[in-house]
Amino acid sequence: MVVTQxxxxxxxxxxxxxxVGAVRLPEPDxxxxxxxCVVETQHGQARVIGLIYDLSIEDDELARQMASAGDLSREQxxxxxxxxxxxLEFSALTVGFAREGTYHYTLPPQPPLTLAEVYPLDVNEVHSFTERFDFLPLIFGADRLPVDDLLAAALKQASLTYPEKQRLPYLVQAGRECARFMAADLNRLENLIRSLQT
Amino acid sequence: MSLRFPQLLTQIEGLGESAARRAAEAARKLPVALRSIDEAQRIGRDELTNRIRRAGERWRGAHPTDEPVNVVFGLPPHPSRLNVIGADGSQILPDRHAPALYFLINIGSILIEQGTGSAPRTASEAGVFYDDADLYGDSGDLASPAWINGKRDVAEMETLARLAESCSGAPTLALLDNGLLLWLALQAGDQHRKAVDRLLAEYLQHLTRLRASGVAVAGLVDRPRSADVLALLALVLAPEPDPESSPAISPYRGLTDRALFAERLEPGQRSARFVDSSPVNRDFETVGHQIQFFYLNTGGAHNIARVEIPGWVAEDPKRLEWVHAGIIEQSKTTGGFPYPLVRAHELAVVTAADRQAFEAMIEQSLIRRGLRPRISQKAQTKRWTGARRRHRV
Known part of the structure; x- marks a missing residue:
């Protein structure tokens, strides 16, 4: 487990x-x-790797009242x-797990436990985990998620773990992998590739 | 859902009709009460005090003060800097079905340095009571909810005193979400008198600390049901009151002071001060903390609060202004109830989830000591029938 983060x-x-995890106040990034992100499971025998697909701030009656009151003091x-x-509540999709130094691009045997700490995945691990594109099927298989935006964000983040000259080749290869899943919907594929280029 | 609403429809209609009947009755009496308050002023403070005396020891109501009873005070200016403290408490009562016997008191507090722009200081301070002396006291009976509420009231006052002593450089207003008379002392019979007296002495000691620190303190009762001023006005109609008469035959029965002052006070205005005639107030008065009160329109649609203050605040024009202007200023964004008390409650409240997590920690502690904690079978069955939430992707 990465404990320095x-x-x-x-x-x-x-x-x-x-x-789904909760945090009191979001950091800027x-x-x-x-x-x-990554979280322990099975008493530390494995680590579940997740991809954050939703962030939301919980509803709050007092905040609504204060917002509508208008005349807020600086102290309030x-x-x-x-x-x-x-x-802040964040939701993560499981995209694989790590056990005994090996990545598995399938669902883990058990979910993490309630109140387990969730860490951002270390940049070196993001690199190692995304070298293979075997995590893509779990993303494409998720219902009711903003899959295309999620793919673009995840792949661009993965590309940043490479030296600058290797980033574009990585994204091109990623685009090819995605094309296999999107062959029946060329408009979606085109949008995804456009997102990867920006 | 276990309520069978179709079965309740008739009773709900009955409840609505009863409330409408009471409202109509109150509306009929209100104009008489409104006229009486001016009449009370014409009679004068001395004659009113005589009538109170003739009404006997059992009479309960509002004594007039040096302020004319029918006067209305406008909003005074707010100081450019004012520290405002709020404190509130909540508790977990002892539960024989729980894995261990204990009670918990949690005090939420906030100190706002109004005028500085800085973030307020907030705190939640919890105490767990599990010793036999705490749980059973002198009598050997398990601590009652009223007793624990009394301990919570003392803890709230202690928090206000401690925070007030930490303030400097600006006037300070300390607010409590309750009346200032210790409720436990009002309720206690002779059986637990010694223990109650100990708590009362502690409570009064914290009030003395507040007085010494130069702050103003006030207890705010939102939506008060009291009719103390109306009891005084009833004496206007009865120059020779019968000491044996019951409050149930008051001409203003069903009406509240709140309804009376909702007609008289515009937003920001307060009524005259009155003295609470409760017997406990004599204990307060003995040590220089006689409790007085006034009604205040805190804004919004007829939002009338009862504000209780010690005599040393009531008779100090500056401190009285801090109370009046401070409550109105702090109620602007929260619909007529002071923001510091909203936040103090939020910081104090022990939710069902908090309690569950706390009891899980207790269970772990017991297990580490070789004990096998068990909730009662009844409590277990309640858990079985509770709702559950499933994660869906």
Whole structure:
């Protein structure tokens, strides 16, 4: 387990297909849509690797009341933004797991446990995990997710782990892999490739 | 869902009709009460006090003060800097079905340095009570909910005193989400008198600390049901009150002071001050903390609160202004209830999830010591029938 990183948050509910975590206040950069994250399972025997596909701030009646009241004092604003618990909920799709130094691009045997700490996946691990494109089927297989945007964000993040000259070849190869899944929908493929180029 | 709503329809209709009947009755009495308040002023404070005396020891109501009873006070200016403290508490009561016997008191507090722009200081401080002395006290009976509520009230006052002593450089207002008279002392019979007296002494000691620190303190009762001023106005109609008469035959029965002052006070205005006639107030008065109160329109549609203050705040014009202006300022964004009390409650409340997590930690602690914690079978069956949530991707 990478313990030098700051955890993104803790698991609040989960299944083998994914998990939801909560964090009190978001850091400027993490958690972020399309980011890879990792959480222990099976008492540390394995680590589930997730891809963050949704971020939401929980509903709050007081915040709504204050927003509509208009005439906020500076102290109330500072209280709302600094002190009040504004739990950010992030949802991650399971894209594989690691056990005994090997990556498996399938669902894990067990989900992580409630309140397990979720960490961002270390940049070296993002590189190693995404060298093979075997994690793509689990993304394409997810229902009701913004799959195309998620793919673009994840692949671009993976490309950043390469030296600059190798990034474009990586993305081209990724595009080819995606084409296998999107052969029946060329418009989607075209949009994805356009997203990878920007 | 276990409520069978079709079965309840008739009763719901009955409830609605009863409420409408009471509202119509109150509306009929209200104009008389409104006229009486001016009449009370004409009679004068001395005569009102005589009538209160003639009404006997059992009479409960509002005593007039040096302020004319029918006067309305406008909103005073708010200081450019004002520290505002709010404190509130919640508790977990002892549960014989739980894995261990204990009770918990959690106090939420906030200190807002109004005028500085800085983020307020917030805290949640919990105490767990599990010793026999805490659980059973002198009598040997398990601590009652009223007793634990009393301990919570003392802890709230202690928090206000501690935070007030940490403030400097600006006037300070300390707010409590409750009346200032210790509720436990009002309710306690002779059986637990010694224990209650100990708590009351502690509570009064914290009030003394607040007075010494130079702050203003106030207890705010939102949507009050009291009719103390109406009891005084009833004496206007009865120059020779019968000391044996029951409050049930008051001419204003069913009406509240809140309804009366909703007609008299515009947003930001307060009523005259009155003295609470509760017997407990004599204990407070003995040590210089006689409790007075006034009604305040905190904004919104007829949002009338009862504000309780010690005599040393009531009779200090500056401190009284901090209370009046401070509550109105802090209620602007929260619909007529002060923001510091909203936040203090949020910081204090122990949710069902908190309690579940806390009891899981207790169970772990017991297991580490070789004990086998078990909730009762009844509690277990309640867990079985509780709702569950499933993660879906």
């Amino acid at each position: 700051v955890p993104i948050g803790r698991v609040t509910r989960c299944s083998t297909r994914g998990f 993490i958690p972020a849509f399309g980011g890879f 604003l500072a209280d709302a933004q600094t002190n009040r618990q504004v739990p």
